[in-house]
Amino acid sequence: MFTNLKEYKMHIKRLTIWGISLLLLSLISLNIFAQTGSERVLTPGETIQGVIDEANAAQVYTFTAQAGDVISLSIESDIALTLLVTNAQGVNIAQARVQDEITGINDLAIPVAGVYFVTVFPINDTSGTFSLTYQNISSNTPEDTPVATTAAPPTTTITADTFTTSQVFLPSGMEVSLRWNTNDDLNLQVRDPNGGTLFWGSRTTAEGGSFGLDVNGLCEVINTPPNVETASWAGGSLPTGSYEILVYHRQACEEAVPVSFTIDVSVNGVALDPILGSIQAPVGDEATVFLASFTLREDGSAVIGRSGPYTDTRVLPISTQEILETPATPLTLGTPVQGVITNEQYFQTFTFSGQAGQNVTVSMRNERGNLDTLLLVLDSAGNIVADNDDIEPAVNTNSAATFRIPATDTFTIFASRYGKDVGGTEGVFTIEISGSELPEQIINRNLPSGDIEVTLVWNGTADLQLLVRDPFGNSVFDDTRRVASGGELVETGNINCVQSLNQPPVYYIYWPPNTLRIGAYEVEVWYQSDCGIPGPVDFQIYIVVSGQLIFTDTVSIDFNERYLTSFSIDQNNVASPSDAGIIQIAGGSVTLPYQQELASAISISGGDVFTGSITPSNKFDIYVFEGQIGDVVTIQMDATSQTLDTLLYLIDPSGAEIAFNDDAGDSTNSAITNLTLTQNGQYIILATHFGTIYGGTTGGYNLSLRIDR
Known part of the structure; x- marks a missing residue:
């Protein structure tokens, strides 16, 4: 920070070595630049008075213009001055030394619509006053667009191809604060358009965001009301788009009653309309959630979005009939399709045809933006047959629902986001249906569906054993029928030579929905008893991951032999099978x-x-x-x-x-x-x-x- 004119002048001389275009970035650190307000916004035809002295080493102003506008800046002063115009990224657009016959910058054509900055500073170590007049000679709009608390939504429909995020320069940055007046543990969280998040467990982001104090955390140290938690972004280039605000009621420190609160949002020093809300007390260990959002636009304006309490995944803001009547995009097995979720379009619908007994997975993953996906699948009568918010809560916020189709029908996918109509995340997503073609003898058993399904089928009275070892080294088999990762043995074939009531015998191990884990899974088949009828046994094995048949094999195995294969799940939840065959230890x-x-x-x-x-x-x-x-x-x-x-x-x-x-x-x-x-x-x-x-x-x-x- 420059405290006097001499220090500032020396800094300007050093900047000259690197180029005058860097000047604005240095000025950001000045006190006068942090004190932006309406008095520093230039209006066409009006004259602003300014002072240069030891306390004011330079003066900075802003104006908004459209592409093709022609503007002029004129100065009257008793001292020699430099006049500099830069865009929001700090790039030099024009400059002039105002002295003698030169009175400013004339007929400057604006290349791109946006906010521009005008900096006035002295040529010599002198003090004085000046008058600055801004004229928009040829304007493409009747007036500049100010930062506003309300604004009309865009009229252009955003598609997956046109959805973008960009940056806008805000010298005074942004701030979101949560205020409440009770001795309860409320938490503030803000998710930015690029996916960064600020809360007590994530105190900084790559975009320059920082989080303040965690007030009344776990009810251990109670603050004296009023209570305030704050997320802020320093002045500079910030991402445009939707910022989602979440309020959590983590713990009622005294009486379990609803808590009223206020959310204040300030964008570049201008306060938006406050968001008033009330949040219910948590139920058990489950926090209640309130959602809100605001959108930062490319011209620096901002608008508050919808807000309200979070509702369960299956609680819909509109009727299922309205969803079924919404124009939908048809999907086919194995063909991914892209869509987009925005604050103006919080859901899209897709349809597909399914056959009774077919095992399918509907997956929805974010490709661009900060989208936190959510999906539901409805049958033609409007019944919800499957849903998913997060593949792995707090780790993978993409969505995938695996289920077995109960009856041949046309199904509708409701593709949305966390919070649905009151959510604040946006982005482009890919949606895809995958499925497995299993034999009828398996489909007709009505086995439970899951993220991983391993099925062993054979004919005869022999006792074959299926074992699956998970990425943590724990094995699911007849001695350990359930493991911590979620794996469970459901069907045991002819275990201990007791003939299965359902023929042919089936061994079935599965991991229920939302239990898919990264790593290697090992699958072993052991011919452990011929049950008095010697001879080889032919078996079929099927491995299904996320509704897709990734591996199948037909094998002839002799008594006491072991068959082994494996598959791996990568960080994108893609399954890759390995080689398979009869193993031998000796030899x-x-x-x-x-x-x-x-x-x-x-x-x-x-x-x-x-x-x-x-x-x-x-x-x-x-x-x-x-x-x-x-x-x-x-x-x-x-x-x-x-x-x-x-x-x-x-x-x-x-x-x-x-x-x-x-x-x-x-x-x-x-x-x-x-x-x-x-x-x-x-x-x-x-x-x-x-x-x-x-x-x-x-x-x-x-x-x-x-x-x-």
Whole structure:
């Protein structure tokens, strides 16, 4: 901040090195620039008086003009001055040294509609007064558009192709404050158009936003009313678009009664109409929510949007009949379509045809903007058959609903946003329907639908077991029928050789809606008993993720054999299947193509400890050591992270597999202990995971070698 004219003048000289266009950015830090108001807005034909002295090193004014306008700025002064015109981004549009016969800037054509800044500062270290007159000689509009508390909505329909966000320069920034007068824990949250959010748990954003005090947090320290929480943005370039305001009633610190509050919004120093509201006390641990919004436009004007209490996902602001009668876009399986949600259009409708028993997933994801999606699916009678707000609350605010179609019908998708009509997020979204084609023998079982569905089907009396291991290393099977991640065993086929009442026998493990997690899932089929009728069994396995059949296989398996496959869910909730096949523990080294990688094997000696990792793209590591006849070796492989289920093989100098270990003791770590070598030469250690090339567990490990001679 410049405290006197001399300091300011020295700063101007330094700026000259970098270019005069940087001047405005420096002036933002001046006191006089922070004190913007109506007296600093130039009006055509009016003259403004200004002062340059030690307390006022420069003066800054604004005007609004349209593209093609021709304007003039004239100054009368007893001192020599510099006159500078810049746009909202600080780019120099025109400048003039006002002295002698030069009295200002004449006939300046405005290139782009918007707010412009006029800066007046002295050429020499002098003080004085001046008169500044602004003229709009050729105006494309009858008058400038001021910042207003109300404004008419745009008349142009916004589409997915035309929806954009931009920036506008606000020298005084913005502020949103929440005021209430009770001893309750209310919280303020504001989401900006680019997806940044300000609240007690996110105190800064990339757009220059900052959050103040968390008042009455958890009712631990009670403030003396009135209470105020504030989100603010420093002066500068800020994103245009819709800012969503959320008020949470987290905890009633005294009596559980409704709380009245006021939301104040200030844009560039101009107050918008206050938002008055009341919010109910929380129910149990669930906070109640009130929503509001305001829109910042490209010309710097702002308008308050709709507001009201949050309602449950299935509570609609209009009747289902109105939704069904809204013109809709037809969808087909597997073909994504884009749409847009704005404050003027808070929902769109889409239709699709479904067959009874078909398993489908309707997904809606934000592509551009700050849109927090929400969707519902209605049948032709207006009944809600599926809904979803967040795929994973507080983590993934996109939406996906997986369900089995109850009856052949035409369905309508209500694609909207959190808060629906009173919400404040906007953006372009992609909506898509995916589905699986399962055999009737599965569809007719009316099994529950979910985010992940793994189905095993076979004919006969044999007892086959299905096991699915989740990304956290927990397995769902007949001994553990439910795990913390949500996986659940529903159908158990011919378990313990007790024939299934429904034929053919089916094993079914699924994860209910909203339980999809990122990571690798391993699927195992074990032929554990022939139930007195020997012979191979043919089975079919189906893996469905988010309503889409990602993997199916038909396999012939013999008694006590194990079949293994895996699939991974990435950060975009896209599923990728892996290889599959019958595995073997003893002799399993033949499934690993290690010979072609021997040249890059790691040399290890007795007493060494190495670290490594098994990943979907690195199924095994190779170590080599020199052994002698009579050496007694111990090899230990211990998992150190994630879900890794280790497996060790030892190959002798002739290429024969002489030892292996899957599980050492009660753990899933591996150890080959006290093995006496019978040959001299190079031995090969293969460090891998259960299932070798078909395995799905991953993670880090430590490998150690001890040689006793």
